[in-house]
Amino acid sequence: MPAMTTCPITTEPAAAGGLLLAVDLAAGRVVLTGELDRATCGQLTAACQVLAAECPPVWVLDVAALDFCDAAGLRALAAARRATEDAGAVALIVGARQVLRRLLPLAGLDDLLAPIARTLPPPAPRHTASSSGVPVATATGTPPAAAARGGGTRARAGWVRPGADDRVVR
Missing domain, CATH: 3.30.750.24 (STAS domain)
Incomplete structure (x- = not known):
């Protein structure tokens, strides 16, 4: 340099x-x-x-x-x-x-003026559970322990049921 x-x-x-x-x-x-x-x-x-x-x-x-x-x-x-x-x-x-x-x-x-590099914020994590039924920790969803009891996590306009093909219940 x-x-x-x-x-x-x-x-x-x-x-x-x-x-x-x-x-x-x-x-x-x-x-x-x-x-x-x-x-x-x-x-x-x-x-x-x-x-x-x-x-x-x-x-x-x-x-x-x-x-x-x-x-x-x-x-x-x-x-x-x-x-x-x-x-x-x-x-x-x-x-x-x-x-x-x-x-x-x-x-x-x-x-x-040199162009400004515009960086987008990283995408928000999706609130889902894994297909094996093991809850995935999320930043704003239900804690994994509550999800394991069947509580589920909030996903956009519905709830994600742990397991069950990760379907969104509305």
């Missing part, structure tokens, strides 16, 4: 309202931490100049640790897109929080 190179561009720590940039030249990745505003947007511009000299095909701007972005920050992101296009590369913004994800389309920068 290539080592991250911290740009000598920044002098303010991110905790004091500044911007800390970490640049991985080999991967074309810039990690922004802190606030991207009028006072700090020049640092992103300088990082883009460094990346343009290295010519990676994809520039990734990781903004997951970005706490604030004002209009000057949005202009800096637009300038970063122009710099990537001028260098013949593609830019992607990853890790954008919801507020920034809402602002980028308003600034015409929604094409920079």
Whole structure:
């Protein structure tokens, strides 16, 4: 894994309202931490100049640790897109929080957003008993001991009778 190179561009720590940039030249990745505003947007511009000299095909701007972005920050992101296009590369913004994800389309920068991997929650367990008549423990159904006494478990709109071909009784 290539080592991250911290740009000598920044002098303010991110905790004091500044911007800390970490640049991985080999991967074309810039990690922004802190606030991207009028006072700090020049640092992103300088990082883009460094990346343009290295010519990676994809520039990734990781903004997951970005706490604030004002209009000057949005202009800096637009300038970063122009710099990537001028260098013949593609830019992607990853890790954008919801507020920034809402602002980028308003600034015409929604094409920079990397798609979010939308994961669906795992399906809920079915409340059934095994075909051998041995009750199956469920998260919300009748406890296995009660099911063994013939209590059954709740399944959607009916009850599952232990054994008996696992039929739903309605």
